[in-house]
Amino acid sequence: MRIMIVGTGYVGLVTGVCFSEFxxxxxxxxxxxxxxxxxxxxxxxIFEPGLQDLLQKNLAAKNLTFSTDLIGNLPAVDLxxxxxxxxxxESGAVDLSFILNAARSIAENLSNFMTIxxxxxxxxxxxxxxxxxxxxxxxxxxxxxxxxxEFLREGSAVRDFMxxxxxxxxIEQEHSRDVMxxxxxxxQLQRVPILFTTLETAELSKYxxxxxxxxxxxxxxxxxxxCESVGADVQFVAQAMGLDxxxxxxxxxAGPGFGGSCFPKDCLALQNFAEAxxxxxxxxxxxxxxxxxxxxxxVDRIVAACGGSVSGKEVAVLGVAxxxxxDDIRESPALEIIPALLAQGAKIRIFDPQAMPNAQQYFxxxxxxxxxxSLKECLCNAHAAVIITEWPExxxxxxxxxxxxxxxxxxNSPRVLIDLRNLFIAHDFLGINMRYVSIxxxxxxxxxxxxxxxxxx
Ligand code: UDX
Numbered sequence: 001m002r003i004m005i006v007g008t009g010y011v012g013l014v015t016g017v018c019f020s021e022f023x024x025x026x027x028x029x030x031x032x033x034x035x036x037x038x039x040x041x042x043x044x045x046i047f048e049p050g051l052q053d054l055l056q057k058n059l060a061a062k063n064l065t066f067s068t069d070l071i072g073n074l075p076a077v078d079l080x081x082x083x084x085x086x087x088x089x090e091s092g093a094v095d096l097s098f099i100l101n102a103a104r105s106i107a108e109n110l111s112n113f114m115t116i117x118x119x120x121x122x123x124x125x126x127x128x129x130x131x132x133x134x135x136x137x138x139x140x141x142x143x144x145x146x147x148x149x150e151f152l153r154e155g156s157a158v159r160d161f162m163x164x165x166x167x168x169x170x171i172e173q174e175h176s177r178d179v180m181x182x183x184x185x186x187x188q189l190q191r192v193p194i195l196f197t198t199l200e201t202a203e204l205s206k207y208x209x210x211x212x213x214x215x216x217x218x219x220x221x222x223x224x225x226x227c228e229s230v231g232a233d234v235q236f237v238a239q240a241m242g243l244d245x246x247x248x249x250x251x252x253x254a255g256p257g258f259g260g261s262c263f264p265k266d267c268l269a270l271q272n273f274a275e276a277x278x279x280x281x282x283x284x285x286x287x288x289x290x291x292x293x294x295x296x297x298x299v300d301r302i303v304a305a306c307g308g309s310v311s312g313k314e315v316a317v318l319g320v321a322x323x324x325x326x327d328d329i330r331e332s333p334a335l336e337i338i339p340a341l342l343a344q345g346a347k348i349r350i351f352d353p354q355a356m357p358n359a360q361q362y363f364x365x366x367x368x369x370x371x372x373x374s375l376k377e378c379l380c381n382a383h384a385a386v387i388i389t390e391w392p393e394x395x396x397x398x399x400x401x402x403x404x405x406x407x408x409x410x411x412n413s414p415r416v417l418i419d420l421r422n423l424f425i426a427h428d429f430l431g432i433n434m435r436y437v438s439i440x441x442x443x444x445x446x447x448x449x450x451x452x453x454x455x456x457x
Pocket of ligand 1: 150151152153154155210213217250251252253254255256257258259260261262263322323324
């Protein structure tokens with residue numbers, strides 16, 4: 001089977017490379033000529049563990065190619081995946097312009113029967129909108145639409161593709177069942193459940209899954225706030241909850257709130273769609289509000305940890321990526337926390353193991369922001385350090401060394417580490433002159449003796 005993937009972003013590229021790894025003949029198509037040129041050279045434009053090796057292996061095996069020419073390559077393929085972006089529009093509704101344009105290009109140039117698989121995340125009913133548009137342009141077109149939503153996490157996308165929990169496929173013609181079973185045969189042989197349903201049900205399953213995962217995160221973050229009010233430990237609460245098989249342990253890690261290109265967008269899209277359908281989801285709306293408010297609340301937490309003001313203080317921001325193992329900063333909490341600290345007079349230095357180019361491109365050269373070349377340089381002489389992303393480089397920091405690099409913002413005041421990812425525990429700071437502020441747990445203050453001792457050094 002010869003496959004075309006339209007859109008070589010995070011989802012399309014992983015999908016195309018992995019299907020070529022299954023032995024299918026794949027062509028990746030994108031309008032971005034520079035990206036296509038890089039891919040043809042075996043260069044992956046994103047940080048995604050394991051992807052570059054697979055790309056280069058399958059380029060060499062000649063079962064993977066890239067092109068900007070959708071029309072010219074269409075006659076040679078049996079199946080087309082649409083994996084183009086479906087961003088949020090101003091209103092919060094999904095902007096379908098890119099996927100409509102791709103469908104129109106296909107419609108204008110369809111000759112043989114085509115299975116068109118929607119991989120992009122789209123509101124329920126979109127497949128039918130695309131079907132009507134294709135028939136409007138080409139009433140004689142012979143095709144079948146399939147909805148095949150992805151459940152790939154950035155930073156583990158290759159693994160999530162190769163070892164999915166399930167595959168969800170919405171079909172409108174029985175013929176598509178055979179096509180999709182052939183496509184996913186390698187995973188079926190691994191006993192991965194493949195579930196067939198209608199187009200709308202498949203489309204909604206994706207939103208429901210993401211919105212529920214976002215709900216778990218917003219919930220544990222609100223439990224963290226309650227824990228702080230009563231001196232309880234949210235990590236224990238999460239563990240106690242997660243041992244209940246009906247709840248499960250994953251996505252109960254308290255932090256700065258969810259970011260990325262999916263959860264915020266998909267929750268907004270679902271909220272918008274549900275309202276338009278006359279069946280508003282109060283839960284999804286509350287999750288979005290809770291997540292949004294969290295950023296400002298954490299800025300207040302940082303300011304309080306720095307003695308009530310960050311004006312004139314050097315603050316080391318550790319991590320800008322929306323989570324570890326990615327260079328993606330889209331909707332990262334850092335994108336709101338950093339400007340808020342700057343607005344209160346902080347002097348910011350940023351370090352992120354992978355996302356520095358994206359961070360520098362986003363924030364640019366502005367007064368009050370520096371981009372040190374190393375974690376050590378970032379920490380040196382800072383009055384406070386704030387961990388926003390759970391990179392292993394931060395978890396593995398040598399805390400006495402960190403304390404030595406940081407400097408008190410006033411005489412008799414401790415160094416300050418604000419850990420928005422709970423990478424450490426209070427016990428790690430015994431004997432270290434550092435105030436440790438984390439999420440959903442009591443603040444760990446250094447004992448005064450330690451402070452006096454260090455001052456006399
Ligand atoms: C998500 C879904 O997991 C994936 O199935 C879907 O296909 C795309 O969207 P992704 O956005 O890449 O994947 O990241 P994910 O690992 O889900 O994390 C999303 C956000 O939630 C990140 O900001 C992360 O830091 C945060 N998060 C995640 C938490 O705050 N706590 C957790 O316990 C888990």
